[in-house]
Amino acid sequence: MTLPLPDATLTEAPSLPPDQPFSFRNARDQVRGQVCATGPVRPLDRAGADTLADRVAPFFGAARDADDDGALIGGALPFDKARPDCLWQVAGGHGAWPGANAGGPARSVPERRPTRPCPQPPATGYMDSVARALEIMRAERGLPDALTKVVLARSLLVEDRMAFALPGLMARLAEDPAVTVFQVALPQDADGSAPRQLVGATPELLLRKRGDSVVSHPLAGSARRLDDPEADARNANALARSEKDRREHGLVVEYILDMLAPVCKRLGTPEGTALTTTRSMWHIGTRIEGRLKDPETPAILLAAALHPTPAVCGLPCDRAARLIRDLEPVARDFYAGAVGWCDRRGDGDWYVAIRCAELCGARARLFAGAGIVLGSDPRAEASETGAKFGAFLSALGLPPDAALSDPSLHNQPNG
Ligand SMILES: C=C(O[C@@H]1C=C(C(=O)O)C=C[C@H]1O)C(=O)O
Numbered sequence: 001m002t003l004p005l006p007d008a009t010l011t012e013a014p015s016l017p018p019d020q021p022f023s024f025r026n027a028r029d030q031v032r033g034q035v036c037a038t039g040p041v042r043p044l045d046r047a048g049a050d051t052l053a054d055r056v057a058p059f060f061g062a063a064r065d066a067d068d069d070g071a072l073i074g075g076a077l078p079f080d081k082a083r084p085d086c087l088w089q090v091a092g093g094h095g096a097w098p099g100a101n102a103g104g105p106a107r108s109v110p111e112r113r114p115t116r117p118c119p120q121p122p123a124t125g126y127m128d129s130v131a132r133a134l135e136i137m138r139a140e141r142g143l144p145d146a147l148t149k150v151v152l153a154r155s156l157l158v159e160d161r162m163a164f165a166l167p168g169l170m171a172r173l174a175e176d177p178a179v180t181v182f183q184v185a186l187p188q189d190a191d192g193s194a195p196r197q198l199v200g201a202t203p204e205l206l207l208r209k210r211g212d213s214v215v216s217h218p219l220a221g222s223a224r225r226l227d228d229p230e231a232d233a234r235n236a237n238a239l240a241r242s243e244k245d246r247r248e249h250g251l252v253v254e255y256i257l258d259m260l261a262p263v264c265k266r267l268g269t270p271e272g273t274a275l276t277t278t279r280s281m282w283h284i285g286t287r288i289e290g291r292l293k294d295p296e297t298p299a300i301l302l303a304a305a306l307h308p309t310p311a312v313c314g315l316p317c318d319r320a321a322r323l324i325r326d327l328e329p330v331a332r333d334f335y336a337g338a339v340g341w342c343d344r345r346g347d348g349d350w351y352v353a354i355r356c357a358e359l360c361g362a363r364a365r366l367f368a369g370a371g372i373v374l375g376s377d378p379r380a381e382a383s384e385t386g387a388k389f390g391a392f393l394s395a396l397g398l399p400p401d402a403a404l405s406d407p408s409l410h411n412q413p414n415g
Pocket residue numbers: 151153204219220221222283311312336354355367368369370371372388
């Protein structure tokens with residue numbers, strides 16, 4: 001059973017707005033690839049996605065009066081859309097990049113190394129959950145409303161002696177040009193503990209909107225990158241040919257196309273499906289492009305409608321979400337939610353909040369998940385999640401394979 005999250009009213013921040021409510025950096029986007037909130041900052045009332053349109057309406061209403069003044073709304077939507085989001089209204093997006101003042105040429109090597117990460121659940125517990133999900137899928141095969149995919153995650157707790165330094169961490173995450181590095185200030189716990197931040201380096205675009213153009217680039221189906229170029233290429237080829245991974249990917253693309261179809265006058269996948277890569281992972285990806293019927297629809301509402309896609313939840317969505325709640329021992333909170341920003345015209349970028357951690361002082365809780373479909377192997381899925389921790393672990397100064405050294409991942413394949 002998932003540990004319940006504290007009541008939202010108890011965690012509501014009584015404190016001042018943070019200096020740096022959110023920032024995003026994507027090295028490949030030359031136009032709006034760096035958006036760093038700049039003040040004054042106002043928190044939006046926190047509530048679930050069902051009231052989001054009403055809560056953001058005054059922000060967009062002011063657009064007509066202010067004639068596009070550069071103000072932004074940005075932050076994080078939680079994995080569970082019924083739970084309160086964390087959004088900030090700010091004056092603009094041209095603030096300072098938090099990673100810029102990390103200093104020093106050797107950014108890849110942090111000054112100190114934290115302790116070994118503690119897996120929650122351990123790899124064996126994760127494999128048991130995958131096996132349980134597969135049992136359900138096998139029992140329901142062919143039935144209406146059968147569970148066809150569920151994305152199961154596990155977490156690593158990393159503790160240090162002193163609070164993690166955000167600038168160095170973000171600078172190291174940004175060394176991979178294939179990802180979007182982000183930081184969102186989360187509401188502070190009522191007990192006055194250190195401020196919480198969601199920090200990560202996501203490879204996955206949930207939704208980009210510019211005028212009437214929308215783009216989504218779902219990823220699903222993954223393999224670990226390897227140092228040896230031949231072995232790395234073999235891994236990539238095996239992924240590209242894997243029927244299980246292509247099926248797992250197809251479910252996500254179909255879902256997003258179905259969700260966008262009613263709001264688009266044109267929609268398609270002009271580039272088809274292809275392998276994409278970060279420094280640590282191969283993924284199967286499909287770029288989806290559309291033209292909106294109503295170009296005024298704000299990116300934040302489109303992103304909230306799309307989320308959670310089967311890249312992070314499963315199918316059918318509500319059944320998968322329930323199973324995630326039952327099988328994952330640590331509540332996701334903002335992991336596998338959506339992070340992004342939106343301007344007064346409704347343009348904006350929203351990303352899937354993966355390859356990330358919640359930082360609170362000297363504690364970092366990392367999350368990684370993998371899509372489970374019929375044909376998945378519990379040990380392989382545990383290894384895949386282990387590999388997905390790699391980029392964040394090295395940015396913390398830990399070996400990237402620290403979550404792969406669990407002995408249970410190296411036994412004979414289990415059935
Ligand atoms: C859930 C995560 O990643 C998602 C799951 C993937 C998969 O199952 O292959 C691939 C990319 C992401 O959509 C994660 O990194 O935590």
